[in-house]
Amino acid sequence: LSDSNALLLLKSSFHDPDPALSSWSASPASASDDSSSSSPCAKSWTGVLCFQGIVTGLRLGGLGLAGTINVDALSHFTTLRSISFINNNFSGPLPDIGRLDALKSVYLSNNSFSGPIPDSLFSSMNHLKKLWLDGNAFSGPIPSSLSNSSTLIELHLEGNDFTGPIPPVPHLSLRSINVSYNKLLGPIPPTLSRFDASAFVGNAGLCGPPLPGPTCTAQETETTVTLERPRDITPPALAKNTKSGLVVLLVFGILLLFLSLIIGYATVKNRRRRIDYENSVMNHREAAAVAEAMEAAGAASPVKLPAAASLNNGRQKRGGSNRVNGGGGAELVIVNNAKGVFGLQDLMRSAAEVLGNGGFGSAYKALMANGVAVAVKRMRELNRLNKEGFEGEMRRFGRLRHPNVLTPLAYHFRKEEKLVVSEYISKGSLLYILHGDKGADHAALDWARRLRIIRGIARAMAYLHAELSTYELPHGNLKTGNVLLTPDFEPLLTDFGLAALVNPSNAPNLLFAYKTPEALQLHQVSPKSDVYCFGIVVLEILTGKFPSQYLNNTKGGTDVVQWGTAAVAEGREAELLDPQITGRAPATAEMVRLLRVAVACTQVMPQERPDMKATAEMVEEIASGAETFGPVGPLPSGPDGYVQLSGSSGDRSGRRREGSGDGPLPPAEQWSGDLLSL
Numbered sequence: 001l002s003d004s005n006a007l008l009l010l011k012s013s014f015h016d017p018d019p020a021l022s023s024w025s026a027s028p029a030s031a032s033d034d035s036s037s038s039s040p041c042a043k044s045w046t047g048v049l050c051f052q053g054i055v056t057g058l059r060l061g062g063l064g065l066a067g068t069i070n071v072d073a074l075s076h077f078t079t080l081r082s083i084s085f086i087n088n089n090f091s092g093p094l095p096d097i098g099r100l101d102a103l104k105s106v107y108l109s110n111n112s113f114s115g116p117i118p119d120s121l122f123s124s125m126n127h128l129k130k131l132w133l134d135g136n137a138f139s140g141p142i143p144s145s146l147s148n149s150s151t152l153i154e155l156h157l158e159g160n161d162f163t164g165p166i167p168p169v170p171h172l173s174l175r176s177i178n179v180s181y182n183k184l185l186g187p188i189p190p191t192l193s194r195f196d197a198s199a200f201v202g203n204a205g206l207c208g209p210p211l212p213g214p215t216c217t218a219q220e221t222e223t224t225v226t227l228e229r230p231r232d233i234t235p236p237a238l239a240k241n242t243k244s245g246l247v248v249l250l251v252f253g254i255l256l257l258f259l260s261l262i263i264g265y266a267t268v269k270n271r272r273r274r275i276d277y278e279n280s281v282m283n284h285r286e287a288a289a290v291a292e293a294m295e296a297a298g299a300a301s302p303v304k305l306p307a308a309a310s311l312n313n314g315r316q317k318r319g320g321s322n323r324v325n326g327g328g329g330a331e332l333v334i335v336n337n338a339k340g341v342f343g344l345q346d347l348m349r350s351a352a353e354v355l356g357n358g359g360f361g362s363a364y365k366a367l368m369a370n371g372v373a374v375a376v377k378r379m380r381e382l383n384r385l386n387k388e389g390f391e392g393e394m395r396r397f398g399r400l401r402h403p404n405v406l407t408p409l410a411y412h413f414r415k416e417e418k419l420v421v422s423e424y425i426s427k428g429s430l431l432y433i434l435h436g437d438k439g440a441d442h443a444a445l446d447w448a449r450r451l452r453i454i455r456g457i458a459r460a461m462a463y464l465h466a467e468l469s470t471y472e473l474p475h476g477n478l479k480t481g482n483v484l485l486t487p488d489f490e491p492l493l494t495d496f497g498l499a500a501l502v503n504p505s506n507a508p509n510l511l512f513a514y515k516t517p518e519a520l521q522l523h524q525v526s527p528k529s530d531v532y533c534f535g536i537v538v539l540e541i542l543t544g545k546f547p548s549q550y551l552n553n554t555k556g557g558t559d560v561v562q563w564g565t566a567a568v569a570e571g572r573e574a575e576l577l578d579p580q581i582t583g584r585a586p587a588t589a590e591m592v593r594l595l596r597v598a599v600a601c602t603q604v605m606p607q608e609r610p611d612m613k614a615t616a617e618m619v620e621e622i623a624s625g626a627e628t629f630g631p632v633g634p635l636p637s638g639p640d641g642y643v644q645l646s647g648s649s650g651d652r653s654g655r656r657r658e659g660s661g662d663g664p665l666p667p668a669e670q671w672s673g674d675l676l677s678l
């Protein structure tokens with residue numbers, strides 16, 4: 001069997017409706033010989049990873065594949081190191097991947113695999129480092145053969161129906177584990193208590209550290225001495241230090257214990273909110289989509305904590321420098337003093353409120369005694385850089401000044417704990433206001449406000465692309481969950497520039513830019529990936545629909561890219577617009593033109609998208625037309641019934657039409673995607 005034929009055999013076990021694997025085809029050469037020129041490595045087959053002409057990996061995530069995975073075909077590749085089938089629709093039992101004993105990484109997240117996994121399945125996988133089975137419907141016990149995987153560094157089993165106890169997985173090499181939202185029982189192995197509580201929540205029968213709440217009977221003595229637990233996460237320098245070191249240790253202990261408690265509380269409370277929410281006004285499909293996004297993003301709206309949640313821990317010392325409450329590394333470094341200078345103890349004395357638990361870690365609001373409210377995020381995943389590197393990035397972010405960019409105020413760095421502090425923005429995220437409880441803020445999202453929001457986001461993005469022009473991803477995580485709104489509905493972008501700080505292996509799970517076609521297909525990102533994300537955001541704001549692109553599966557939301565692209569191609573853009581912004585009136589030219597810009601931004605090929613500067617200029621020009629001329633009223637219909645746009649549009653045959661006044665778009669030659677022909 002040649003490599004090509006083995007892959008074709010594999011392909012024949014898939015159901016590939018798109019088809020996404022059309023590049024995997026039996027050319028005459030590959031069918032007849034096995035020469036190097038007929039190797040899949042020489043033919044750029046989608047998702048086939050090679051090293052020196054040898055197939056070493058398959059990355060077939062997010063391709064809409066279903067059916068089964070033919071392990072016989074895969075076993076042909078004795079050098080296969082990594083397989084990824086994430087975000088597809090595979091179902092049935094876990095394929096017998098245990099036979100692929102050279103595998104180091106297995107990514108099968110977010111499919112519909114189900115049933116128990118044979119207990120001995122992992123016995124021969126002596127090289128296994130990363131196992132991601134989350135977001136499926138596996139049941140039965142977690143296989144005990146995982147206990148032999150002494151090389152394991154990432155184990156993700158969350159969101160399944162696993163039952164029974166957590167087996168004693170090798171913990172020395174383990175860097176991340178998540179078994180949340182299963183049906184697990186019994187004590188958490190003490191060796192795993194160093195991980196965050198969020199890795200274990202959602203299992204009614206689990207007990208013991210790091211989970212808050214009732215302790216396991218067998219572990220009572222250990223768990224009741226709660227103040228000793230933070231010893232694990234306190235740097236040795238602090239522990240052996242002087243009296244002040246002990247005070248800081250104590251304060252940290254209380255802070256971290258408190259955080260664990262409130263995260264657990266918030267998680268339970270937020271799940272309840274989401275269920276209520278699903279039962280309310282939204283149709284089931286969209287509700288499910290939003291619920292999953294909220295699940296992924298943690299809380300969508302603040303959760304009030306009991307008054308006893310105040311973190312009052314003694315007197316603070318204020319320093320004159322920008323390192324506040326220094327000593328033993330337990331300091332807060334101010335990078336932007338727009339909200340004054342404050343220290344860790346100011347935070348600890350604040351009334352605290354959980355905001356949520358995003359991909360990077362948990363977030364909470366702290367209202368300090370001076371009346372300043374801040375959002376504090378524990379950034380567990382920012383482990384790529386050492387202290388100097390991290391500080392350099394934070395200082396750089398702290399120097400950013402733009403009315404639509406939320407510049408961080410301060411950070412705290414230790415190997416085990418990274419905090420980033422920003423001003424608290426009371427309205428919360430655009431994601432929640434658009435799709436959440438549909439309250440007064442949602443009702444206020446009329447066309448004028450949405451246009452200003454889009455313009456503000458475009459300006460901020462253009463600014464970030466200029467200021468962080470050396471970054472592969474100047475933002476990297478643009479989505480409406482990371483657009484906060486000020487009381488007067490001005491957008492503020494947050495969570496930008498983090499791609500440089502996260503480990504590359506984790507970036508695809510954390511950053512929305514890794515959901516772009518080029519990232520999913522070619523594992524490449526660039527500033528144009530940000531442009532794609534911007535396009536999604538604009539489509540979301542214009543249509544009011546929750547983008548399926550935010551989800552890790554195909555079970556909900558609206559594919560706004562496909563919807564928008566088809567509508568533009570067929571000249572029926574007006575049909576897509578959220579009725580809330582059009583009211584009973586027909587779409588305005590600005591709405592339709594913005595939709596076209598968004599579709600241009602979401603072209604599959606990055607080189608066919610405008611860059612961020614050109615995009616922002618187009619948005620600016622459209623918005624200024626709207627401001628100068630006011631609502632343009634009903635659009636004249638063309639002879640074939642299609643909306644006729646002023647100045648910038650073409651008819652379905654691509655001919656340009658004469659318009660009536662809101663000016664031309666910037667020159668299309670700045671980018672190769674021809675907006676005018678769309």
Ligand SMILES: Nc1ncnc2c1ncn2[C@@H]1O[C@H](COP(=O)(O)OP(=O)(O)OP(=O)(O)O)[C@@H](O)[C@H]1O
Nearest residue numbers: 297299300355356358359360363375423424425429
């Ligand atoms: N500065 C802030 N002011 C007000 N709310 C905030 C602020 N920063 C974050 N939030 C809210 O806190 C919650 C958690 O935010 P976090 O950034 O940790 O996760 P996320 O943005 O939801 O997900 P991701 O990690 O993918 O960016 C979200 O609901 C977010 O809207």
